[in-house]
Amino acid sequence: MISFKKRNMICGLFVKGHRDYNDLKSKNFWRIVPQSQFTAYEKTGDIQLAKIFSGSEFSRLSIAKTAAE
Numbered sequence: 001m002i003s004f005k006k007r008n009m010i011c012g013l014f015v016k017g018h019r020d021y022n023d024l025k026s027k028n029f030w031r032i033v034p035q036s037q038f039t040a041y042e043k044t045g046d047i048q049l050a051k052i053f054s055g056s057e058f059s060r061l062s063i064a065k066t067a068a069e
Contacts, residue, residue, distance in 0.1 A: 001060075001061070001062045001063075001064050002032065002053075002056050002058060002059070002060075002061055003059045003060040003061075003062075004053075004058060005058075005059045006057065007056055007057070010032070010035070010036050011035040011064050012032035012035060013032065013035075013038065013041070014030055014031070014032055015031040015032070015033060015047065015050050017053055018031060018050075019028060024052065027055065028054060028055035028056055029054055029055065029056075030052065030053050030055055031050040031051070032045070032050060032051055032052075032053055033049055033050045033051075036052065037049040037050075039044055045059055
């Protein structure tokens with residue numbers, strides 16, 4: 001779960017394998033696939049399903065609990 005200072009929280013997956021990961025990371029920007037797009041992203045790997053967020057807007061990060069937990 002990703003909580004923001006000025007918007008609603010989201011559940012998402014950080015994308016680390018894309019070619020611009022290090023460049024975005026150095027600027028505190030992050031590609032995140034929202035939970036609503038997990039299935040499509042797993043099937044296609046389409047980076048267009050991810051959104052870019054500024055890390056300066058994050059207020060809290062936490063690991064989401066799965067249904068089995």
